[in-house]
Amino acid sequence: MARTRPWKVSDALWEHVAPLIPPAPSHAKGGRPRLPDRQAFEAIVYVLRTGIQWNALPRELGASSTIHDRFQQWEQAGLFKALWQAGLAAYDELAGIQWEWQAADGTMSKAPFGGAATGPNPTDRGKQGTKRSLLTDGAGIPLALVIDGAQRHDVKLLSATLDGVVIERPIFPLEQREQLCLDAAYDSTPVYKELVARHYWPHVRSRGEERMEREIIPGYRARRWVVERTHAWLNRSRRILVRWEKKAENYLAFLHLACAQLLFEKVAVFG
Structure with missing residues (x-):
């Protein structure tokens, strides 16, 4: 049996995620290239599904400090709850709540x-x-x-x-x-x-x-x-x-993301 990788972000899922990503800060004065949002999101899903510590993230997924900072920024922007809501809307349209x-x-x-x-x-x-x-x-x-x-x-x-x-x-x-x-x-x-x-x-x-x-x-x-x-x-x-997580909002962000991923798995089946 082929090994599953539940942290992989499909093109169909990313189509729902991408519009919810808050705008990146300006780099008009230069600096290092920004880690792509999709790579950062996939690394966050990797942490969610495997339970790995932030500082133990495989380096090929991105720097752990960068991924954690992006997670905090997106939590404060309400991304993960908005993604759960988007999943419910998509599921309701296909299967009906x-x-x-x-x-x-x-x-x-x-x-x-x-x-x-x-x-x-x-x-x-x-x-x-x-x-x-x-x-x-x-x-x-x-x-x-x-x-x-x-x-x-x-x-x-x-x-x-x-x-x-x-x-x-x-x-x-x-x-x-x-x-x-x-x-x-x-x-x-x-x-x-x-x-x-x-x-x-x-x-x-x-x-x-x-x-x-x-x-x-x-x-x-x-x-x-x-x-x-x-x-x-x-x-x-x-x-x-x-x-x-010591911060309740960070734990809730992971819970919201887990709910969203569950819903989009259901949507993929019905779709």
Whole structure:
């Protein structure tokens, strides 16, 4: 089997990336030639997918300090979030976002260097960690993502997650409310009030309840687990398995890029 190189940037992907790249600073007074944007972007994707340290980047990809500076510039310009939004728009046009059924859940990553949006992980002997809360559509397409300290309960992040959808959410009639699937940790009156206020109809199920319903209801389709599968899809990008970034915005930039790459992989299949 041929070895895959998921960090390679295809011509089709670059067509979406290139218009979002902010203008390069002027070099009217001379200086060394600027590293091509496509080469810099591919090096950033290499870091994302392999989890390699910045200063361990292969020299043929470019100087690590140059790549890191470009990453910081593009993060501040909002490139990676804009690319995620572009991926959602392209996917929606080809396949259609399944707004009717959505799912949300959180997962935790280690954060040995600490920094903003980290805290003691109650499941890892109080070591520093980060929680990411994710909202997906019915097919597991990422729609919103927020991060906080690992000690924050999923319930505390739900409102921010639902309000953080990165593209415009369609407005449905009240009788056609969107269905939101959650696990049993969200089973509380305040959660239900938040969902109703946002025109969601809650479906709170444990894994055992979903399994039972699948066995006794003909044609039943389990929907809550799709968000867990999306977390697993994102974890193929090894840079986000362990958070090495002290700055929350840098970690979010990698998460946004992982979401974007996932979407354009889907677009390539449908295209």
